[in-house]
Amino acid sequence: MDLKLKGKTAFISGSTAGIGFATAKALAKEGANIIINGRSKNSVTDAVKRLEKEVPSGLVSGVEADFSYKKEVDNLLKKLPEVDILINNVGIYKSQSFFETTDDDWQQQIEVNVMSGVSLSRYFLPKMLKQNWGRILFISSECATLVPEDLIAYSTSKAAMLALSRGLAQLTKGSGVTVNAIVPGSTLTEGAEEFLKMTAEKEGKSKDLVSADFFKKVRTSSLLQRFASVDEVANTIAYYTSPLSAATNGAVIKVDGGSIGGIL
Numbered sequence: 001m002d003l004k005l006k007g008k009t010a011f012i013s014g015s016t017a018g019i020g021f022a023t024a025k026a027l028a029k030e031g032a033n034i035i036i037n038g039r040s041k042n043s044v045t046d047a048v049k050r051l052e053k054e055v056p057s058g059l060v061s062g063v064e065a066d067f068s069y070k071k072e073v074d075n076l077l078k079k080l081p082e083v084d085i086l087i088n089n090v091g092i093y094k095s096q097s098f099f100e101t102t103d104d105d106w107q108q109q110i111e112v113n114v115m116s117g118v119s120l121s122r123y124f125l126p127k128m129l130k131q132n133w134g135r136i137l138f139i140s141s142e143c144a145t146l147v148p149e150d151l152i153a154y155s156t157s158k159a160a161m162l163a164l165s166r167g168l169a170q171l172t173k174g175s176g177v178t179v180n181a182i183v184p185g186s187t188l189t190e191g192a193e194e195f196l197k198m199t200a201e202k203e204g205k206s207k208d209l210v211s212a213d214f215f216k217k218v219r220t221s222s223l224l225q226r227f228a229s230v231d232e233v234a235n236t237i238a239y240y241t242s243p244l245s246a247a248t249n250g251a252v253i254k255v256d257g258g259s260i261g262g263i264l
């Protein structure tokens, strides 16, 4: 399927690895111009090189900015060109008890997960409305509704992204711009691979067994009963950046392997 993304420019926050990098790859294959982002010049340069190698026809650039720091976000906005597609992907979490989660922990997760999307959308949405075309996607999480008890701050930030996404969609009425939220479930990123490897070593089990145990004991509601690959999530994201997805706006799209449940 041709997603008709040739010539469109996409900025993906937090895209040197994981779902963000896989999305960059999917969009580059479709002919979009990609702007990668991460916290350091080195990681960004390295990711740009990797993407250029994987998609030799791709037009890829990169810009470093740490979304924990407002000043870096302000500088980033000065550097970015106009974009047609904004993917608010950057997200951090800290697994800890609610009672041990400090104000700083809360603020950092809200700053990176929510305020990054607020700043970028406030800057780009008016431009998209002016050109009467644009796509904004917020990468939320199944945790927004599952709310694991060791991830209350993260889950709160991911639920906030859903309200933000819906609110911004309402500002696009009658235009060619759409704003949607994508809700991934447990996904096999480099970070998840590392976690499985470490747990396997610690418990003297195979990685496959640790992974199967996770779905048997922790993410029991998953219908998929395995981690989604980053490409499976990225393919869905790519579709919702496409002109082909014009009739979907203000929606929450689940790529959660069925973990959230419900018929809508």
Ligand SMILES: NC(=O)c1ccc[n+]([C@@H]2O[C@H](COP(=O)([O-])OP(=O)(O)OC[C@H]3O[C@@H](n4cnc5c(N)ncnc54)[C@H](OP(=O)(O)O)[C@@H]3O)[C@@H](O)[C@H]2O)c1
Pocket (backbone or CB within 6 Å): 013, 014, 015, 016, 017, 018, 019, 020, 037, 038, 039, 040, 043, 044, 065, 066, 067, 068, 089, 090, 091, 092, 112, 139, 140, 141, 142, 183, 184, 185, 186, 187, 188, 189, 190, 191, 192
């Ligand atoms: N993985 C999952 O199972 C899962 C499930 C549901 C939802 N999600 C959501 O999907 C999104 C992507 O998750 P992921 O697991 O693919 O992420 P990840 O692998 O942890 O992503 C790491 C990326 O984020 C960048 N990054 C981290 N902190 C940053 C900051 N302060 N400023 C700028 N960039 C930063 C890293 O860049 P550098 O290291 O180069 O600085 C790297 O590119 C997140 O919003 C996450 O909440 C993930």
